[in-house]
Amino acid sequence: MLKQLLLVFALMPFVSFAATDTHALRIATAANFYPTLKKIKANYEAITKKKLIIIRGSTGKLYAQIMRGAPYDIFFSADSARADLLVKKGKTVDIEKDKHSYVYAIGRLVLWRPDADSSQQLREQLINNKFRKLAIANPKTAPYGKASIEVLKSMELYEVVKHKLVYGENISQTMQFVQSGSADMGLVAMPYAKHDLYWEIDSYLHKPIRQKAVILKQSKQPERAQAFLQYLQSPAIKKLIADDGYGN
Numbered sequence: 001m002l003k004q005l006l007l008v009f010a011l012m013p014f015v016s017f018a019a020t021d022t023h024a025l026r027i028a029t030a031a032n033f034y035p036t037l038k039k040i041k042a043n044y045e046a047i048t049k050k051k052l053i054i055i056r057g058s059t060g061k062l063y064a065q066i067m068r069g070a071p072y073d074i075f076f077s078a079d080s081a082r083a084d085l086l087v088k089k090g091k092t093v094d095i096e097k098d099k100h101s102y103v104y105a106i107g108r109l110v111l112w113r114p115d116a117d118s119s120q121q122l123r124e125q126l127i128n129n130k131f132r133k134l135a136i137a138n139p140k141t142a143p144y145g146k147a148s149i150e151v152l153k154s155m156e157l158y159e160v161v162k163h164k165l166v167y168g169e170n171i172s173q174t175m176q177f178v179q180s181g182s183a184d185m186g187l188v189a190m191p192y193a194k195h196d197l198y199w200e201i202d203s204y205l206h207k208p209i210r211q212k213a214v215i216l217k218q219s220k221q222p223e224r225a226q227a228f229l230q231y232l233q234s235p236a237i238k239k240l241i242a243d244d245g246y247g248n
Helices: 002-020 031-048 059-067 081-088 119-127 143-154 158-164 171-180 222-232 235-243
Strands: 025-030 052-057 074-076 102-107 109-112 134-137 165-168 185-189 198-200 209-216
Touching (some): 031 052, 031 102, 052 059, 074 222, 119 198, 134 143, 143 171, 143 185, 143 209, 171 185, 209 222
Antiparallel strands (some): 109 185
16 A cells, blocks of 8 residues: 555656646656757647647656656657667657657757856866856766766866765756856756857767657557657757757
8 A cells, every 4th residue: 555655646746747638748858958849849739739748857757757657658868878778678669660769869068157258268167176066967867967977077077076066956957056056157958058158068078968759658649749759850840959059
């Protein structure tokens, strides 16, 4: 009985979404892609008159929810590893014949603070250790956090600055730490900082952030999910994703 109650409480964050609209596609997305997916949602709903429900969180936490049976149709992971693991565990259906997943974006990492004078200033501040706190996403659950650790190690800075790191649950919370003054600057996804000055991290300093989408086996409308991912591959939507700061 106790186990059943614990499962109910664990599923509560997404049970409410399931009850909202039984015909809407339920899309679980990594927090970094949420602003872009909101734009795609507006375009898609205007054209098709079909609803989307977006649930955002860290990739690791969403993955754990899916493994517990969360009623999502599509998962937009911030990496390829967890998407591939879901495929391996038999938790997905093909997007199209013999295609198990889709790379919808290549993540780009930047060093950011809202009042920076130049990208060079940010770079020198990091290299010279002239800051109080540096915010990054939790490397255990967020691929951008894992990439941030790789960057600091590649630059031979990790041992020097590790005691200054503060960890956000996801990219959104990481940015909030900087905005609130809890951290002086942060390593965040480019779309969150593209309207400010930032220093773009060289891609060779970390493993590629290949963000993959999969259709989940528990989806009750896989055909609609397939159609949505096909829509995502249209030239207009690919341009929207690129304009928001993602590679392809």
